[in-house]
Amino acid sequence: MDIVNTQGLGKRYGSTTVVDDLNLRIPEGCVYGFLGPNGSGKSTTMKMLLSLVTPSSGQISLFGRPLTRETRRDQLAQVGSLIEAPPGYGHLTGGENLRVVQRSLGLRADQIDRAVRTVRLQDQLDKKVRNYSLGMKQRLGIAMALAREPRLLVLDEPTNGLDPAGIEEIRELLRHLASHGVTVMVSSHLLGEIDRTADVLGILSGGRMIFQGSRSDLTSAATPDVLIDTVDPDRAGAVLREKLPARVDGHTVRVAGIDDRTTARVVEDLVGAGAGVYGVRRDEQSLEDVFMNLTSGGRL
Ligand SMILES: Nc1ncnc2c1ncn2[C@@H]1O[C@H](COP(=O)(O)OP(=O)(O)O)[C@@H](O)[C@H]1O
Ligand SMILES: [Mg+2]
Structure with missing residues (x-):
């Protein structure tokens, strides 16, 4: 009750x-x-x-x-x-x-x-x-x-x-x-x-x-950014930006809001384009980040 x-x-x-x-x-x-x-x-x-x-x-x-x-x-x-x-x-x-x-x-x-x-x-x-x-x-x-x-x-x-x-x-x-x-x-x-x-x-x-x-509902409802490490970040950024909001920072490309399946496809594209992927991970997103995103007008 x-x-x-x-x-x-x-x-x-x-x-x-x-x-x-x-x-x-x-x-x-x-x-x-x-x-x-x-x-x-x-x-x-x-x-x-x-x-x-x-x-x-x-x-x-x-x-x-x-x-x-x-x-x-x-x-x-x-x-x-x-x-x-x-x-x-x-x-x-x-x-x-x-x-x-x-x-x-x-x-x-x-x-x-x-x-x-x-x-x-x-x-x-x-x-x-x-x-x-x-x-x-x-x-x-x-x-x-x-x-x-x-x-x-x-x-x-x-x-x-x-x-x-x-x-x-x-x-x-x-x-x-x-x-x-x-x-x-x-x-x-x-x-x-x-x-x-x-x-x-x-x-x-x-x-x-x-x-x-x-x-746990809250953290799983929020999709953390995917971080992709590549040896050729400029090429990676160029490939991705046609399709997805991506940001290049050093050797790492940050892609927001994609699920696991999309991540797999993105990595394939990058490898296919010769961008030299050597690392893929999800960003650690604290509950605090999720909260801030939500309360500043973001949506689940
Ligand atoms: N008696 C009132 N008259 C007019 N506006 C009010 C009154 N009480 C609260 N508000 C307004 O309602 C909104 C929510 O206030 P409140 O419930 O105190 O929020 P919180 O507790 O989350 O800080 C605020 O914008 C506040 O200015
Ligand atoms: Mg109050």
């Missing part, structure tokens, strides 16, 4: 469409990495899921039921969230902040304790939040979101501004939560911050979903 499912979800502000025809599918128990450059509509989408922003079009289902005015109170009680800046009063300690949350949500003390231990903040509770590092603030925010023992956790850029150690800590935490059955939706504008943590990726660009699937 999908924990989150949207159909044609959209948001317009005036005449500007900021989220367009979005079909989110977030399976139970996964970490869903919600990626896209700044301004692509991630926060707006998350706010619609949390009923903080009213959709202009489309439907949302949470936990297999449509989210309606009548049902959303019950459904949202099972969702923990951290949207934009971490919450908390700076002049209160971490512990005092958590007691505020405990009272306002009617939680038990052991629920707070468990959340605090999960984010490993138990030794910092007597410190005022204004003296917390950004990483500690994020962890406090996540503890607040976790205390109600949600089935779904929605985290908007929780790694933003953290140092590598802080980012790693959040990643481990998300994996830990997912392995305990919590479904996690986490956004980032930096692929590298969550790609290895996420089971499923959704990539937004300009308010539209340009990819949704597993990491």
